[in-house]
Every structure is written in structure tokens, then in C-alpha cells.
Amino acid sequence: MPEEVIPPEKIKCFITGKLRKDTPEERIRQDVARSLVEEYGYNKRDIDIEFPVKMGRAKKRADIVIFSEDEEHTQENIYMIAEVKTEDVRPSDRKEGVEQLESYIAASPNSAFALWVGNERLAFKVIEERGKRVLTKIPDVPKRGETTIPKPTRGGLVPAVNLKQVLKRVHNYIYVNQGFQKDKAFEELQKLIFIKVYDEQYNPTLQFYILPGEDISQVRNRLTGVFQKVQERYKYIFKGNETLELNDSVLSYIVSELQRFSFIDTETDVKGEAYEEIVGPNLRGDRGEFFTPRNVCNMTTEMLFSLIPEDKLTSPGGMKILDPAVGTGGFLIAGVRNIKQLFLERGFKYDQLRDLVRDVANANFYGIDFNPFLVKVAQMNMVMHGDGSANIVHANSLEELSNWNDEAKRKVKLGEFDMVVTNPPFGTKAVIDNPDILSQFELTTFGAASSRTALPPEQLFIERCLDFLKPGGYLGIVLPDSILSNPGLKWIREWILQKTYIIASIDLPIETFEPYTGTQTSILILKKKTPEQQKFQEDYEIFMAIPEKVGHDRRGNLIYKTTPEGEIEIDENGNPIIEDYLPLVTKAFKDWLRKKGMV
Numbered sequence: 001m002p003e004e005v006i007p008p009e010k011i012k013c014f015i016t017g018k019l020r021k022d023t024p025e026e027r028i029r030q031d032v033a034r035s036l037v038e039e040y041g042y043n044k045r046d047i048d049i050e051f052p053v054k055m056g057r058a059k060k061r062a063d064i065v066i067f068s069e070d071e072e073h074t075q076e077n078i079y080m081i082a083e084v085k086t087e088d089v090r091p092s093d094r095k096e097g098v099e100q101l102e103s104y105i106a107a108s109p110n111s112a113f114a115l116w117v118g119n120e121r122l123a124f125k126v127i128e129e130r131g132k133r134v135l136t137k138i139p140d141v142p143k144r145g146e147t148t149i150p151k152p153t154r155g156g157l158v159p160a161v162n163l164k165q166v167l168k169r170v171h172n173y174i175y176v177n178q179g180f181q182k183d184k185a186f187e188e189l190q191k192l193i194f195i196k197v198y199d200e201q202y203n204p205t206l207q208f209y210i211l212p213g214e215d216i217s218q219v220r221n222r223l224t225g226v227f228q229k230v231q232e233r234y235k236y237i238f239k240g241n242e243t244l245e246l247n248d249s250v251l252s253y254i255v256s257e258l259q260r261f262s263f264i265d266t267e268t269d270v271k272g273e274a275y276e277e278i279v280g281p282n283l284r285g286d287r288g289e290f291f292t293p294r295n296v297c298n299m300t301t302e303m304l305f306s307l308i309p310e311d312k313l314t315s316p317g318g319m320k321i322l323d324p325a326v327g328t329g330g331f332l333i334a335g336v337r338n339i340k341q342l343f344l345e346r347g348f349k350y351d352q353l354r355d356l357v358r359d360v361a362n363a364n365f366y367g368i369d370f371n372p373f374l375v376k377v378a379q380m381n382m383v384m385h386g387d388g389s390a391n392i393v394h395a396n397s398l399e400e401l402s403n404w405n406d407e408a409k410r411k412v413k414l415g416e417f418d419m420v421v422t423n424p425p426f427g428t429k430a431v432i433d434n435p436d437i438l439s440q441f442e443l444t445t446f447g448a449a450s451s452r453t454a455l456p457p458e459q460l461f462i463e464r465c466l467d468f469l470k471p472g473g474y475l476g477i478v479l480p481d482s483i484l485s486n487p488g489l490k491w492i493r494e495w496i497l498q499k500t501y502i503i504a505s506i507d508l509p510i511e512t513f514e515p516y517t518g519t520q521t522s523i524l525i526l527k528k529k530t531p532e533q534q535k536f537q538e539d540y541e542i543f544m545a546i547p548e549k550v551g552h553d554r555r556g557n558l559i560y561k562t563t564p565e566g567e568i569e570i571d572e573n574g575n576p577i578i579e580d581y582l583p584l585v586t587k588a589f590k591d592w593l594r595k596k597g598m599v
Contacts, residue, residue, distance in 0.1 A: 004574075005567035012574050015047050015064075029063055029084040031162045032117050036082070039158045039260060041144035042066055048073055053081075055107045062104045064115075069144070078108040080141060085118030087169065098122065098135070106133050113141045120173060121166075121257060125212070138212045139256035152209045154200065157262035163274035166261075170254045171278045178250050183373070186278055188246050190380055192254055193263070195226045197384055198233065200264045201354075209259045216248040219255060236390055236407070237379050263384060264354075271384050276328055279377050292330045292423040292478065295551055296512060299582040300476040300523050301334040303504065303589050304419055306599060307474055307525075312418075314342050314356075316363035319418040322468055324397035325461065326367030329378035331421045331476075333385045336361050340386065354386065361388030366412055370396045398437050398460050414467045423478035424461035426519065431456055447491035459483070459492055466499055471530040475500070481507070481520040498534055500526040504543040506585055514554045543592050551580035 006012055011022040014034045020026050033049065036042045051065040053075060064082035071077040083101040091098045101116050105126055114124040114135055124135035140149055143156075150156075160166060167189070174185035199208040207222040223244060231238040244251065263271070276291050305313055312318035323331045340357050348356060365388035369375050375394045382389035395408035402409075433454040438444045443463050444452045458479055465475050483489055484505070496502070504525040512521060525543075552558050560576040561569040569577045593599045 004570040005563050005565075006570060006576070007567050008562075010568075012570065013049060014574065015044050015049050017574070020049075025084065025086050028086065028117065028165070031165060032082055032084050032115070033064055035161045036064065036066065038161050040141070043069070043144070046070070046079075051078075053078075053104050053107055055103060060104070068110070075108055076110060078111045080113040080115065081105060081108065081111060082115040082117065085116075087119055087165075087172075089118035091116060091118065091120055091122055093118075102135055105135060109133075112147070115141050119169075119176075120253070121169060123256070139210045139252070140260060149212055151211060152206050152259055154206060154262075157200070157206075157265070158260060159266040160261045160263075160274075163261070163266055163271060164277045166257060167274045167278050170257050173253055174246065174250055177253075178246060188244070189254070189278065190376070191227065191230075191242070191244060192223075192246075192258065194230045194234070194237075194380065194383065195223055196258055196261075197263050198230045199226055200262060202229070202233075208255065210252055210255045216252050220244065220248070220251060223251075223255070234379075234383070234389070237376060271381075275377075275381055275384070276330075279328055291328055293512065293550070294330065294334070295580055295582045296423075296478070296508070296523070297330040297334040298337075299506070299586050300421055300478075300525075301331055301338060302586045303525055304421055304474050304476045305335070305338050306586075306590050306593060307503070307527075308418065310342060314339060314360060316359045318364070320364055320366065320416060321419040321421065322366045322368070322412065322417045323422045324368045324420065324465060324468060325422045325424045326369045326378045326392060327374055327423070329367060329381040329385075329392070331423070332365050332367055332378075332388065333381060335365060335421075336382070336386050336388065357386040361386050362390065364388075365391060366417070367392040368395050368397050368408065368412060370394075397464055398432060398457065400436065400440055412468075415470055417468045418470060418473050419476075420465045420468050420473070421476040422461065422465060424458045426456060426458040426480050432460055443492065443495060446495050462492075462496065466526075466528050469528045471528055473528050474503070475524070475526040475528065477524050477526070478508075478521050479524060481522055484522055484524075496524075496526070497537070498529075500528055501533075501540065502542050503527055504545075504589060506544075507546040509548060509550045511552060511554050512550050514552075515556045518554075541596070543589055545585045545588060547581035547585050549579045549581045551578045551582075 006019055009022050010019040011026055011030065013020050014030050014037070029049070033047065036047065037044055046067050046069055048065045048067070050061040050063065051073070052059045053062050062081050063084045065078055066080040067073050067077045068079045081101065081104050083104070085096050089096050098116050101114050105111050105114055112126050114126065116122045116124070123138050123141045125138045126133055127136050138149065142149055171185055171189050174180060174188055175182055178185065180188065196208050199206055203226065207226050210216070210219045227244060231240050231242060246254070308319055321332070321335055326332065336357060339360050340353065343353055343356050361382065365382070367378055369378065369392070372394050375392055378392045379389040382392060391411055393408040393411055395404045401414065431454050432438065438453070438455065441460055441463050443455065443459055462477065465477060469475060483492055502524065506523040508521045508523065510518060510520055513519060549559065559579050561579045563569065571577050590599070
């Protein structure tokens with residue numbers, strides 16, 4: 001058990017280690033402070049939080065102050081000031097906008113740089129103008145030991161501390177300052193993310209940057225050149241004649257915000273969460289598309305992977321995995337992450353690791369979605385996580401495959417996959433009553449006196465997933481509990497028992513998909529029987545688990561591990577430990593497999 005705990009409604013300061021009141025503004029301040037240390041290299045010992053700045057007779061507390069290195073913490077030694085607001089505060093706000101920061105700088109005679117974070121993130125250099133100290137905008141503040149923003153190098157890029165916050169802020173910036181609708185704003189941001197990732201992966205010298213005072217037309221020309229290569233490389237994502245439609249000021253802002261990060265080196269989970277943060281407002285709830293939480297994807301995929309020999313998992317073409325309702329690609333990305341971890345454990349690093357992961361993802365990972373916007377989202381997500389993006393196709397998984405487009409028909413066939421993992425759309429709103437679709441499925445007549453004329457999609461997805469599998473292949477699927485417990489659905493349970501071995505059943509907490517939907521769900525892990533095995537019914541053990549906590553409450557707020565006294569437990573990095581039982585389920589399942597001699 002960790003030695004440290006913090007009381008409820010408190011947060012541990014990253015700089016001082018002291019407890020502070022847990023508020024939205026405080027959380028942003030802590031993110032900015034962590035960024036200044038971990039992304040910009042400043043020492044904690046040279047930073048103060050809420051430092052009193054004397055202005056005439058009054059004293060006001062500046063959010064974050066960086067002092068000249070190893071100098072005494074006095075107003076005369078202030079080198080940089082950062083003022084932090086909640087994300088709804090604009091720079092022009094009369095009371096809390098940039099003016100407040102200007103007053104701190106005016107009173108700090110040796111300050112050189114300033115940062116304002118709220119609805120936007122703005123960097124400034126301090127200059128003397130007609131005897132006054134004023135702020136002039138620059139693309140970013142310098143790193144420790146630098147006095148200007150040099151042309152970035154690959155080695156100088158850093159993983160993002162809070163990519164979710166950054167992408168959310170730049171997406172909103174496009175929406176507010178360009179006049180695009182949110183989905184169009186997302187599309188333009190996606191182009192820049194593609195350019196950034198391509199630039200890191202393939203360009204000998206980085207092109208994604210803006211220098212202080214640089215003409216934006218030069219920046220646009222560089223990015224357009226890279227975007228042409230992106231469109232050539234990803235012909236299945238872009239039309240080939242697309243352009244960067246953002247105006248100069250918006251383009252300048254976004255490049256300055258993103259240029260310091262390495263998207264390649266930022267952790268997989270961080271990228272997945274950040275990406276879904278900006279996808280969410282464009283989609284969530286529109287067609288019942290509720291994204292599968294990261295921890296559910298990780299648990300399900302890891303459980304499935306533990307049933308497959310490691311040499312098959314890490315061999316291009318050794319096994320094929322499909323998500324026929326791919327959404328943003330969460331399950332496949334969890335799989336790529338698992339593959340990457342296996343290679344890391346073997347000692348592979350950097351370019352070698354990247355090439356190995358890419359080769360496996362390109363050969364083994366496939367996805368289908370009916371929503372063209374989500375197809376593009378999943379493709380982008382796969383690019384960011386190592387690739388396999390070319391295998392994400394636009395099709396209706398429930399439709400007769402002969403009606404699919406040529407690309408989908410070429411890439412995905414029935415009976416070819418070793419593993420299928422998915423969270424299909426469910427609900428009465430999306431009921432399938434098209435006779436052409438229904439006529440393909442055994443479930444329309446199984447155990448029925450007459451053909452069923454309408455079925456919910458999740459029921460048809462069970463059969464279609466098994467159609468995609470080879471005999472002996474494994475299916476991991478999220479299903480509403482009604483399928484497992486409703487007396488009127490006994491017939492579908494009998495069909496599942498006839499066609500598959502049930503390996504595991506995980507009863508997920510009610511909070512899992514909340515606050516978006518309160519449907520009670522379970523994960524089933526099934527093994528497809530051969531035609532011969534279907535002739536016999538036998539008794540066997542099933543792994544079952546009922547995790548009580550999933551890391552968040554019914555409103556979507558994170559929940560943390562607490563002591564019997566109600567204090568929050570902290571990990572070795574000073575972060576509260578999320579109370580999530582799903583990793584324990586994965587461990588228990590692997591132990592169960594070992595005891596059964598199944599691995």
C-alpha cells in the first residue's frame with residue numbers, strides 16, 4: 001500500500017508537495033506547472049506557486065513564477081510568470097484576462113517571458129516600449145537555458161503532459177476563431193495532426209514549427225509540402241486534392257501549440273484519451289455511438305491475447321484480429337499497445353520497435369465501421385499508434401458482403417480471423433428490419449415458429465462476428481445484460497451455447513458507460529466451435545467476474561482509492577490512484593488459465 005495519502009477534496013501540489021484545494025483552476029495550474037518542469041526542463045526549486053507580487057501598496061499572488069536559476073525567490077529575480085484560468089476565460093476578459101498578467105510583469109523589473117493559459121494558451125516576450133514593460137506575442141516560451149525559440153529538432157521534442165487539454169483547447173480555438181462547425185474544425189485539426197505525425201516519422205529535418213517573427217506564409221508552404229506527402233502516403237484517407245483551410249492566425253496558433261511535442265513518444269493511452277476528447281463532442285450519442293472506455297478495451301484485449309501463443313501475436317500474418325464496429329479504434333489500439341509491450345520486453349527500442357509494431361499492425365489488425373467519419377477517425381488513431389490504418393474500411397458489417405465496396409471486400413472476408421473483438425451498437429432505436437439483411441442470419445429462425453421480422457443489431461452482431469472467425473477463433477464482445485438474463489431471450493443463449501464455448505463472462509459495473517448510457521453490460525469471451533464440436537454439449541468451467549469499480553462514478557468523475565479514514569491514496573509520482581478493478585480481472589483470468597493448463 002502506498003505510504004502517502006491525501007484528504008478528500010485536496011490535491012497535492014506538483015511543485016511544493018503541499019496540499020491545495022481541488023478545483024478546476026487548480027488542476028489546470030498543476031498541469032501547467034508539470035508542463036514547465038517536464039516539457040520545458042525548469043527546476044522545481046526555481047518555481048513558486050501563488051507568489052506575492054508587490055504592485056504599489058497592494059500585493060497580488062501570481063499563479064506560477066519561475067525565478068532566474070538558483071537565485072533567491074524575490075520579485076527582482078522573477079524570470080517568467082504564468083497566469084492560469086479555467087478554460088472558459090478568454091484573454092480579453094477585463095478582470096482575469098491578459099491585463100492581469102501585464103500588471104505582474106510591469107511590477108517585476110527583470111522578468112523576460114510570460115504565459116497566459118485559459119480559453120487559449122498565449123506566450124509572450126517582455127520588451128521595453130517608451131519606458132514601459134509590455135508583452136509581445138511569441139509562438140512559445142523558451143525552454144530552460146534558452147532565451148529564444150530555436151528551430152525544433154527531433155531530439156528536442158517531448159511527450160505531452162496533458163495532450164487531452166491541449167487538443168481540446170486548439171479544437172475550440174478553430175471552432176471559435178475560424179467560424180467552422182465542430183466537425184469541420186475537427187477535420188482541419190486532424191490534417192495538422194497527420195502532418196505532425198508524418199513529420200516526426202519520415203522527414204529528415206522537422207518542418208512542423210513556427211519561429212518568432214517568422215512569416216506565416218513560410219510556415220504554410222512548409223506544411224503544405226508535408227501535407228502533399230501525407231495525402232500521397234494515405235490515399236485511402238484523403239482525396240488527394242485537399243488543402244489546409246485554416247486562416248493565418250489560427251494556423252499560427254495551432255502550430256505554436258503543438259510544435260514542442262513528440263506525438264510518436266507520447267504514451268498510447270494518453271493519445272487515445274486525448275483523441276476521443278475531441279471526437280466526442282462531434283459524435284457522442286448521435287447514432288448510439290458510445291465509445292468503449294480505455295480500461296474496458298485494455299482488459300478485453302489482454303484477456304483475448306492471453307489465449308493466443310506469443311509467437312503468433314508478434315508475427316506479421318501470424319494471427320488476424322477484426323473489430324467489425326471499430327468506432328474510434330479503441331480495441332485495436334489496445335491490441336497494438338499489447339504488441340508493442342511484448343517487443344519492449346524482448347529489448348527492442350526506437351526505430352526497430354516502431355518497424356516491428358508497424359509490420360504486425362499492417363498485417364494483423366482490421367476494422368469496419370458504417371460511419372465514414374468514424375472510419376477516418378479510427379484510421380488517424382491507428383496512424384498515431386503505429387499503423388494498421390490501411391485496414392480500416394467503410395462498410396455495414398451486417399450487410400451481405402457482396403454488396404460491400406471493392407476495398408472492403410478485398411480486405412475483409414468471412415471465416416478468416418483468429419480473433420474478433422467489438423462493442424456493437426445496441427438498443428431498440430437501431431432495430432434491424434431489412435429483410436435482405438435478416439435473411440442471411442440463422443438467428444432469425446432459430447428456436448422460432450416463424451421468422452423474426454426485426455432484431456436488435458447486437459444480436460445479429462454475435463452471429464456475424466462468429467461468421468468472421470475461423471473455427472477455434474475467439475470473440476470478445478460487449479453485450480447488454482438482457483441477452484444473458486432476459487427469460488424471453490433464452491433462445492439466443494441456447495444458440496450461443498450450441499455455437500461456442502463460453503470462456504469468460506465479466507459483469508461490468510453500471511457506471512461503465514455512464515454518463516452517456518446506463519445500459520447494464522457484460523463482456524463475453526467466446527470460442528467458436530467446429531461443426532463437429534457443435535454436435536455435442538459438454539460441461540466445462542467458465543471464468544466469471546463481477547468487478548465493482550471501473551474508475552469513475554455515474555457522472556463520469558474519476559474515483560480514487562481511499563484508506564478506511566477516507567484519505568486518497570497516492571502513487572510514487574504523487575498522483576491519486578484510480579480505483580479500477582478491471583486490471584485485477586485480467587490478472588485473475590491469466591491465473592485461471594495457467595491453473596487450467598490453457599496457456
